[in-house]
Amino acid sequence: AQSVTQLDSHVSVSEGTPVLLRCNYSSSYSPSLFWYVQHPNKGLQLLLKYTSAATLVKGINGFEAEFKKSETSFHLTKPSAHMSDAAEYFCVVNLYNQGGKLIFGQGTELSVKP
Amino acid sequence: ETGVTQSPTHLIKTRGQQVTLRCSSQSGHNTVSWYQQALGQGPQFIFQYYREEENGRGNFPPRFSGLQFPNYSSELNVNALELDDSALYLCASSSGETQYFGPGTRLLVL
Numbered sequence: 001a002q003s004v005t006q007l008d009s010h011v012s013v014s015e016g017t018p019v020l021l022r023c024n025y026s027s028s029y030s031p032s033l034f035w036y037v038q039h040p041n042k043g044l045q046l047l048l049k050y051t052s053a054a055t056l057v058k059g060i061n062g063f064e065a066e067f068k069k070s071e072t073s074f075h076l077t078k079p080s081a082h083m084s085d086a087a088e089y090f091c092v093v094n095l096y097n098q099g100g101k102l103i104f105g106q107g108t109e110l111s112v113k114p
Numbered sequence: 115e116t117g118v119t120q121s122p123t124h125l126i127k128t129r130g131q132q133v134t135l136r137c138s139s140q141s142g143h144n145t146v147s148w149y150q151q152a153l154g155q156g157p158q159f160i161f162q163y164y165r166e167e168e169n170g171r172g173n174f175p176p177r178f179s180g181l182q183f184p185n186y187s188s189e190l191n192v193n194a195l196e197l198d199d200s201a202l203y204l205c206a207s208s209s210g211e212t213q214y215f216g217p218g219t220r221l222l223v224l
């Protein structure tokens with residue numbers, strides 16, 4: 001079965017410091033992986049996606065993620081946090097063999113301190 | 115903005131009632147998926163429609179049903195509402211593997 005595990009339910013950083021949100025996946029074949037962000041009382045916004053091209057994927061707002069097959073990881077990073085980055089972040093896998101159903105991780109809440 | 119719209123934005127119902135939620139997909143997208151997001155949880159897949167046919171279903175009872183129209187807009191219907199149906203309902207449209215989400219409809223069942 002395919003799934004994703006976000007290793008931290010809550011991460012707190014200071015403005016201007018790096019962000020690391022961790023995600024591990026399990027899949028019987030090469031998956032498509034995504035990171036979405038959800039600001040309070042808002043829908044989901046696509047940050048970036050990995051679809052078996054380059055393993056280092058750049059997204060919007062300075063975020064990037066690296067696909068590491070050997071570690072089954074897809075961690076999200078940003079060099080310098082901004083106050084506006086405070087939100088809930090979801091790591092997501094696409095199940096091709098189930099009509100493109102998305103499976104979401106449990107989410108990581110990112111807090112950014114001034 | 116993704117171009118995916120949902121209506122209404124908020125809704126209050128009582129147990130046992132029925133509700134219909136609507137979604138307009140992004141131009142050029144022929145697939146709509148629906149998700150339920152309970153408070154503090156990640157979204158859970160309800161079902162997906164492709165060219166007016168159901169194309170996959172999650173672990174939700176039959177009282178959750180849907181439709182997709184020729185213009186690819188979609189409806190989610192929930193019968194016999196229960197308190198646990200209170201959640202944010204998200205629809206997403208796609209024409210490939212990337213799904214683009216609308217702002218959601220927040221349903222409260224009293």
